[in-house]
Amino acid sequence: MDYLREGDTLIVTKLDRLARNVAHLRQLVAMLKDKDVSLRVLDLGVDTRRPTGELILNMMGAVAQFERQMMLERQREGIAKAKSDGKYKGRVPTALRQAQRAREMAAEGLQRTEIARRLGVSERSVYRAVRVTM
Known part of the structure; x- marks a missing residue:
């Protein structure tokens, strides 16, 4: 973004690679407009040099954010269902399982990087x- 100059065009392949949400997209578009830099999104065929391109960009940003929120909601529901069925237990804490062995190795005088x-x-x-034992 720092290297963009007046008259340049920022080209991205997909909208979701540019912004995290609609507010972030608006912020980026405003910053680009202040620098007199246009934006092209290749997969949508959107170009902000024209007013319709800016309108479509805002609409697509809103749709993309909505899709993301729906996906996260479905994910949360799926995890809750799996937990209630006893099928989801989360990631196995590998370091905790080896804590006792780590303490033993430290007591033997091994350095922490080697452990x-x-x-x-x-x-x-x-x-x-x-540290837990100290």
């Missing part, structure tokens, strides 16, 4: 596991 490498966990996880 993390051997156990296949992050160094931060080793620090947490070791």
Whole structure:
């Protein structure tokens, strides 16, 4: 964005690669307009050099945000159903399972970076596991 100059055109392949939501899209479009930079979205065939392009961009942004919100809602419902059926338990906490072994290795004098490498966990996880006993 910092390299865009007056008269340039910012080209993106898909709208969702540019903005997170409608408010963010409006903010970006306003910033581009202030710099006198146009925007083209290839998969939609939208070009903000024309008023209709700007209108379509705002409408498509709103639709994309709506689709995202609906997808997240369905995801939450699916997770809640799976949990109620006892099929969803979440990610297995791998570092917690190895906390005792990490403490034993630390007691043997191994450095935390070496413990993390051997156990296949992050160094931060080793620090947490070791700190629990202190």
